[in-house]
Every structure is written in structure tokens, then in C-alpha cells.
Amino acid sequence: MSQDLEQRKRGRPPSLAARAKALRAAHDILMNEGFGRLTIEAVAAKSGVSKPTIYRHWSNASELAMAALMIGYDGGETGGGGSLEDQLLAQMRSLVTAFATTRGRQIALTLAASDPESEMTKAFRNRVILSSRERGRELIEGAVNHGSMPAPEDIEVLLDMLYAPVFYRLLLGHLPLSLEFADSVVRAALAIMEVRQKG
Amino acid sequence: MSQDLEQRKRGRPPSLAARAKALRAAHDILMNEGFGRLTIEAVAAKSGVSKPTIYRHWSNASELAMAALMIGYDGGETGGGGSLEDQLLAQMRSLVTAFATTRGRQIALTLAASDPESEMTKAFRNRVILSSRERGRELIEGAVNHGSMPAPEDIEVLLDMLYAPVFYRLLLGHLPLSLEFADSVVRAALAIMEVRQKG
DNA sequence: TTCTATTTACGTTACGTATCGTAAATAAAT
DNA sequence: ATTTATTTACGATACGTAACGTAAATAGAA
Numbered sequence: 001m002s003q004d005l006e007q008r009k010r011g012r013p014p015s016l017a018a019r020a021k022a023l024r025a026a027h028d029i030l031m032n033e034g035f036g037r038l039t040i041e042a043v044a045a046k047s048g049v050s051k052p053t054i055y056r057h058w059s060n061a062s063e064l065a066m067a068a069l070m071i072g073y074d075g076g077e078t079g080g081g082g083s084l085e086d087q088l089l090a091q092m093r094s095l096v097t098a099f100a101t102t103r104g105r106q107i108a109l110t111l112a113a114s115d116p117e118s119e120m121t122k123a124f125r126n127r128v129i130l131s132s133r134e135r136g137r138e139l140i141e142g143a144v145n146h147g148s149m150p151a152p153e154d155i156e157v158l159l160d161m162l163y164a165p166v167f168y169r170l171l172l173g174h175l176p177l178s179l180e181f182a183d184s185v186v187r188a189a190l191a192i193m194e195v196r197q198k199g
Numbered sequence: 200m201s202q203d204l205e206q207r208k209r210g211r212p213p214s215l216a217a218r219a220k221a222l223r224a225a226h227d228i229l230m231n232e233g234f235g236r237l238t239i240e241a242v243a244a245k246s247g248v249s250k251p252t253i254y255r256h257w258s259n260a261s262e263l264a265m266a267a268l269m270i271g272y273d274g275g276e277t278g279g280g281g282s283l284e285d286q287l288l289a290q291m292r293s294l295v296t297a298f299a300t301t302r303g304r305q306i307a308l309t310l311a312a313s314d315p316e317s318e319m320t321k322a323f324r325n326r327v328i329l330s331s332r333e334r335g336r337e338l339i340e341g342a343v344n345h346g347s348m349p350a351p352e353d354i355e356v357l358l359d360m361l362y363a364p365v366f367y368r369l370l371l372g373h374l375p376l377s378l379e380f381a382d383s384v385v386r387a388a389l390a391i392m393e394v395r396q397k398g
Numbered sequence: 399t400t401c402t403a404t405t406t407a408c409g410t411t412a413c414g415t416a417t418c419g420t421a422a423a424t425a426a427a428t
Numbered sequence: 429a430t431t432t433a434t435t436t437a438c439g440a441t442a443c444g445t446a447a448c449g450t451a452a453a454t455a456g457a458a
């Protein structure tokens with residue numbers, strides 16, 4: 001076997017097909033019936049994947065729910081090319097798309113509003129809020145190192161200004177979380193950087 | 200409430216109907232499908248009694264199987280009246296009746312042949328073999344105290360001669376376990392007692 | 399190269415319990 | 429005597445795992 005391919009473990013490999021079936025079923029239940037109806041038994045029944053197999057991939061229903069929620073959200077990682085603005089725009093749009101639906105927002109709210117110490121809440125915060133912010137940091141630091149933009153005076157402030165408005169709307173729901181809104185936030189944040197550079 | 204009636208516990212009483220339904224279903228499964236098919240899930244499905252309720256009455260499938268097996272066996276306790284011979288005959292017939300069917304014998308064999316330390320085997324030994332023997336002891340001692348027969352020289356030997364042949368045939372199956380056989384054993388044992396009395 | 403042995407995953411079925419809403423009982427208050 | 433409060437059992441549903449037979453893979457022997 002070629003040395004640049006990861007050597008496959010002995011024995012029957014885990015089935016990506018089974019995993020995908022379970023995730024799709026979980027996603028369907030989340031979107032169509034709601035968070036409360038997402039149970040291991042329901043996913044097994046709907047997907048045809050056995051409970052032992054589901055438990056081989058995820059520890060509990062919360063983990064599965066989180067993974068299912070993430071199906072439509074790739075963290076902007078596909079936006080590898082283009083300028084910093086292009087990349088940030090791609091990430092923001094992906095983020096917004098994942099939660100813009102009514103049900104998506106309900107689920108996110110349920111997650112964020114539950115016990116702060118619950119696995120679900122911690123998973124949401126880590127997987128979505130903090131990881132999005134870290135991805136943004138990577139993009140900005142990459143652009144600075146690349147010489148395509150000057151180092152910001154305070155990158156933490158910049159990151160907060162990028163992501164706070166999106167999660168603010170997501171969690172409060174007082175105004176629509178649209179792609180236009182995502183674009184505006186990115187452009188405004190970058191404009192601040194340009195002003196600072198000129199001033 | 201009358202003081203000679205056991206005061207009923209507070210709260211919802213256990214349901215004798217539920218218990219009876221579960222026992223009947225278990226008995227049907229034992230007789231029609233065999234010991235291996237007797238599972239808590241099968242009994243719940245067949246009887247309509249929930250698994251939690253079944254577990255309130257019996258600790259596991261083995262206990263339930265034993266209880267179901269005993270449905271047709273009342274330990275000869277109904278033979279309250281009559282002579283010692285009448286009582287022993289009634290008990291022996293009841294015992295034989297419980298195991299005389301092909302399936303009954305298969306089940307008893309399965310029980311007796313399994314791991315000597317298993318709960319099932321212990322339960323069978325205690326509930327059937329030893330308790331039958333103890334019931335016989337009670338009947339004989341009752342008759343002696345009653346003055347209707349003299350004390351046997353060795354009651355343990357007498358009990359063995361009464362019950363060993365029945366269980367011997369039950370467990371080996373080399374000859375039929377019939378009501379006539381039960382009658383013969385009782386009469387032979389009593390005849391020995393009479394001979395000893397005269398000799 | 400083919401065959402056999404071994405390892406690991408999958409599905410089936412069962413286990414035994416947790417949680418919750420409801421039912422059936424008694425105890426206490428009115 | 430009636431109503432309300434409290435206790436305990438029931439059924440529904442879900443959880444998470446055990447055991448087993450089979451499938452899908454690699455490793456080793458021939």
C-alpha cells in the first residue's frame with residue numbers, strides 16, 4: 001500500500017454510508033419535528049442504522065444532534081482562495097445559511113438557552129461560536145502574514161465586531177439573519193481596518 | 200378496617216390482573232415455543248404488560264419462567280383432607296401432571312441440566328425438588344403426630360424413596376412419568392412403613 | 399495468486415432501568 | 429360524606445449496552 005495513504009486498520013472498516021444515513025435522518029427529524037423528537041431510537045428507526053452502530057459514532061443524542069446541525073455548515077473552510085474579504089464573506093454566508101431557517105434558529109436557541117454546563121451547550125459554544133471566531137482569526141492572521149493587509153490594532157476587538165452581530169441576531173431573533181446582513185458586517189469590519197490604516 | 204384483614208398499603212396496589220396476564224403469556228410461550236424463546240420482551244409483547252411492570256414482579260426471565268412453570272403445580276397443598284395416603288397421592292399426581300407433557304419435561308431437563316449454580320437451576324431445585332420433599336415431610340409428620348401412623352425409622356430415607364423415582368424418571372425420561380407410576384410409588388413407600396410396623 | 403485465519407464493524411434481539419404522565423389506591427382535611 | 433393531597437403502580441418510550449451471527453476488511457500461509 002502506498003506510504004502516502006493512511007494505512008487502513010485491520011478488520012471491517014466503519015461504514016461511512018451508515019454514518020451518513022444516520023446523520024441525514026437526524027437532520028430530517030431536527031428540521032421537521034424539532035429538537036425534542038431527536039432520539040437515538042427515532043434516528044435508528046428512520047435511518048435503518050442500528051442503535052449499536054449509532055453509538056459507535058456518537059456518544060449520545062446531543063452529540064448526534066450537533067453533528068446533524070453541522071451538516072449544512074462547513075465553517076467556511078471551502079473558501080480557500082481569494083482575498084481576505086472573499087474568505088470572510090464565504091464563512092459568514094455559510095454560518096448564516098446554517099441557522100437562517102426558522103427551525104435552525106429554534107434549535108440554536110434551544111441549545112444556547114439550555115443549561116450552560118450541559119454537553120449540548122458546551123458543544124454548541126465550542127463548535128459554532130468559538131470555532132467560527134478562531135477560523136476568522138486564522139483568515140485575518142493569514143492575510144497579515146501574507147502582506148495583503150496591515151496588522152489590526154486589536155484583533156480580538158475586530159473578531160468580536162465580526163461575529164458578535166451574527167450571533168446576536170441568531171440568539172435574539174429581533175431582526176432577520178440574512179446573507180445581506182452577513183455581507184454588511186464583513187464589509188463594515190474591513191472598512192474600519194482601512195480607516196485605521198489611513199488615519 | 201377489620202384487624203384480621205391485612206391492612207392494605209397506601210398507593211396504587213399491584214395489579215393481580217397484570218401479573219396473571221404475564222404468567223399466562225409466559226406459560227404459553229414455554230409450552231408452544233420452548234424455553235429459549237421465553238424472554239421478557241416476548242412476554243411483554245404477548246401479554247400487553249409493560250417490561251417495567253414485569254420486572255416489578257420477577258427479577259429476570261428465569262424467575263418468570265419458573266413461576267410460569269408452576270402454574271399447573273400447586274404442590275399438593277389442596278389435598279388438605281383425607282388420609283396420609285390420599286394426601287401424598289394428590290401431591291404426587293400434581294407433581295407428575297406439571298411435568299408429564301413432552302414440553303414440560305424438556306423444560307425441566309433444560310433447567311436441571313444447566314449450570315448448577317445458575318439462578319434457574321437453584322430455583323428449580325428449591326422450588327420443585329426440595330419443596331416437594333419438604334411438603335411430603337410435613338404430611339408424614341402430620342400423620343405421625345395425628346396418631347394415624349407410627350413414626351418411621353428414618354424419615355429421610357422414606358422421603359427419598361418417595362421422590363427420587365419421580366425425579367429420576369423426570370430427568371432421565373427412560374420410562375413414562377404417569378399417574379399410575381405416581382400412585383405405585385406412594386403405595387410402595389407406605390407398604391414399607393406398614394411392614395416395618397408389623398415386623 | 400489463492401486460500402485460510404484473524405480482526406473489526408454491522409444488524410438483530412434482548413436486557414434492565416430511567417423518566418414521565420396517568421391511574422388507583424389511602425390519608426387527611428373540610 | 430366529600431374533596432383534596434399524597435403515595436404507589438402501570439404503560440409508554442427511550443436509553444445504553446451485551447451477545448451473537450454475519451460481513452468486510454487485512455495478514456499470513458501455501
